[in-house]
Amino acid sequence: MSQLDKFSVYNSWFIIANPIAGNLKFSIQWKEIKQLLNNKNIDYSFAFTQFSKHEIELVQNAIQKGFRNIISIGGDGTLHNVVNGIMMQRYAKTSDITISVIPLGTGNDWIKTYNIPNNIEKAVEIIHKKNTILQDIGVLKTESKTIYFNNVAGLGYDGYIVNKLKTLKRFGSIAYLISGIAGLLFYKKTIFKIIFDNKVIETNCLMTIIGICKFSGGGMQFTENVNSSDGLFDITIAKDLTILDLFFNLKKLYSGKIVHHKKVETHKTKTIKVIPQSSKPFIQADGELIGTGTISVDIVEKAINFCVN
Numbered sequence: 260m261s262q263l264d265k266f267s268v269y270n271s272w273f274i275i276a277n278p279i280a281g282n283l284k285f286s287i288q289w290k291e292i293k294q295l296l297n298n299k300n301i302d303y304s305f306a307f308t309q310f311s312k313h314e315i316e317l318v319q320n321a322i323q324k325g326f327r328n329i330i331s332i333g334g335d336g337t338l339h340n341v342v343n344g345i346m347m348q349r350y351a352k353t354s355d356i357t358i359s360v361i362p363l364g365t366g367n368d369w370i371k372t373y374n375i376p377n378n379i380e381k382a383v384e385i386i387h388k389k390n391t392i393l394q395d396i397g398v399l400k401t402e403s404k405t406i407y408f409n410n411v412a413g414l415g416y417d418g419y420i421v422n423k424l425k426t427l428k429r430f431g432s433i434a435y436l437i438s439g440i441a442g443l444l445f446y447k448k449t450i451f452k453i454i455f456d457n458k459v460i461e462t463n464c465l466m467t468i469i470g471i472c473k474f475s476g477g478g479m480q481f482t483e484n485v486n487s488s489d490g491l492f493d494i495t496i497a498k499d500l501t502i503l504d505l506f507f508n509l510k511k512l513y514s515g516k517i518v519h520h521k522k523v524e525t526h527k528t529k530t531i532k533v534i535p536q537s538s539k540p541f542i543q544a545d546g547e548l549i550g551t552g553t554i555s556v557d558i559v560e561k562a563i564n565f566c567v568n
């Protein structure tokens with residue numbers, strides 16, 4: 260590749276698009292996106308994902324070729340995989356890379372923290388303006404793997420919901436509500452040993468949420484006052500909350516006020532370990548099912564640039 264080619268790639272965007280994300284109107288939306296990018300003279304190359312997690316390989320190839328600006332077209336899962344590809348590659352410093360999102364997903368929770376509208380035209384304007392924030396990224400280790408997350412991870416009830424969602428997503432955003440209700444009826448709490456900052460909390464626990472940003476589960480908010488680039492997680496320990504507690508506080512689950520409930524604790528920390536004592540609850544990260552069991556989580560401060568509103 261000549262010097263000039265390298266320069267033009269460096270300043271151009273590489274699009275990774277998930278054609279099955281969201282509402283299955285991808286071919287119409289893709290035409291609109293191309294038109295809007297051309298109207299703004301935004302230079303780009305692109306690839307469509309062909310299988311789950313293909314984003315990882317595509318983003319790594321793009322970075323190897325010299326691209327430093329990536330557009331993720333899809334939902335939270337697509338973005339999560341793009342982030343994982345960036346964090347795992349060794350061709351460039353992650354803080355030299357910028358991601359912009361064109362949301363096509365079902366939940367689209369990451370964009371909500373930054374008030375990025377769920378709208379293709381606005382998303383293209385945000386790419387054009389290129390106003391960025393250098394955001395923290397979480398590193399989550401289970402007994403068998405290491406994965407990265409850019410939004411919210413958790414263990415327990417939220418993992419159960421993500422597992423249920425696998426079969427329900429075709430119903431659209433209502434899927435989150437159906438999964439939530441199934442969870443209310445069938446999810447069994449377990450005792451968690453939670454270790455952070457020389458503290459050990461052992462409690463019956465509905466779920467432990469580890470947040471960089473604010474929203475998960477299709478707009479629920481379990482963290483308040485987050486700062487996505489302060490090098491700290493906002494953790495929420497929802498302890499012995501009952502089905503009735505959740506039912507009567509449904510509004511607070513969406514407004515973030517649930518953190519003030521007497522059975523909920525919040526903390527800020529750089530690192531946390533959660534060890535379920537009597538069962539192996541599901542683990543989710545950015546709405547993707549990661550596995551079951553114990554987790555250790557650390558933060559990489561100011562890891563990747565994101566275009567925001």
Ligand SMILES: Nc1ncnc2c1ncn2[C@@H]1O[C@H](COP(=O)(O)OP(=O)(O)OP(=O)(O)O)[C@@H](O)[C@H]1O
Nearest residue numbers: 280281308309310312334335336337364365366367
């Ligand atoms: N071509 C493909 N075939 C099958 N799965 C794919 C393909 N491309 C991407 N995926 C996977 O689809 C999953 C879901 O995508 P994504 O989360 O972006 O959409 P969504 O579920 O509609 O949105 P959200 O997570 O915001 O609710 C991701 O794990 C991704 O790896």
